[in-house]
Amino acid sequence: MTQTRTPGQKTGGPPHPRPAGSITLTSRGAVVVLVAVCFLSLLLAAVTGWGIVADAVFVMACGVVACYTRASGLRTLVVCPPLAFLTGSLLTQVITAPDGFSAAAGILITLGSSAPWLFTGTALTVVIALGRGWRPSITERWRTTERWRIRERWRPGGWRGP
Numbered sequence: 001m002t003q004t005r006t007p008g009q010k011t012g013g014p015p016h017p018r019p020a021g022s023i024t025l026t027s028r029g030a031v032v033v034l035v036a037v038c039f040l041s042l043l044l045a046a047v048t049g050w051g052i053v054a055d056a057v058f059v060m061a062c063g064v065v066a067c068y069t070r071a072s073g074l075r076t077l078v079v080c081p082p083l084a085f086l087t088g089s090l091l092t093q094v095i096t097a098p099d100g101f102s103a104a105a106g107i108l109i110t111l112g113s114s115a116p117w118l119f120t121g122t123a124l125t126v127v128i129a130l131g132r133g134w135r136p137s138i139t140e141r142w143r144t145t146e147r148w149r150i151r152e153r154w155r156p157g158g159w160r161g162p
């Protein structure tokens with residue numbers, strides 16, 4: 001007996017079934033998780049006075065989020081660790097500071113004292129993303145900018161117009 005299939009129906013099961021415990025994050029989900037972890041760790045540091053814990057948690061969160069983000073979301077993820085830390089610091093200072101000047105000073109002090117940790121977390125995210133297959137296309141983007149068009153119009157004999 002011949003088996004028929006209706007239009008639009010695929011034969012067989014899913015091509016690559018996922019393991020039961022596998023977690024993947026979209027780029028937006030990864031950014032939200034990173035902001036939430038930064039906020040909670042900085043809030044804990046503000047309450048307890050353990051600033052080093054917030055910095056270490058930030059670096060660990062950068063590594064974990066970079067490992068569990070889909071490959072299509074890595075482009076967004078590599079630029080967000082400093083922005084996520086800034087957002088977490090801003091939210092924490094708004095909640096815990098007594099006035100606006102103290103909040104602004106607290107944000108600047110937090111960012112200044114955590115700069116090496118911010119660099120380390122961002123570098124870790126980029127290294128993990130590169131290891132997972134993310135490749136920045138710098139040359140293609142640069143060629144589409146106005147600088148490339150201006151450079152192409154310039155010749156040794158002088159400027160060639162458009």
